[in-house]
Amino acid sequence: MCLAKRIKLYLVENDMTQKWLANKIGMDNDKLCMTLNGNRKMSAEEFAKIIVALQVPAETFIKTD
Secondary structure (H helix, E strand, C coil), X not given: CCHHHHHHHHHHHCCCCXXXXXXXXXXXXXXXXXXXXXXXXXXXXHHHHHHXXXXXXXXXXXXXX
């Protein structure tokens, strides 16, 4: 599973909306939607903002296997 899909799944499992996350990180909701659906690459800066907003370590979404 790719990074974006892991983030999207985390949001669903924790009853968080993409709109809430987009507002929290200062990103347009449509842009975040495209990113989490795999239609746009996520920058390192965007990933950093996401993990800060969600208050989780990067390892939560990074596959280490």
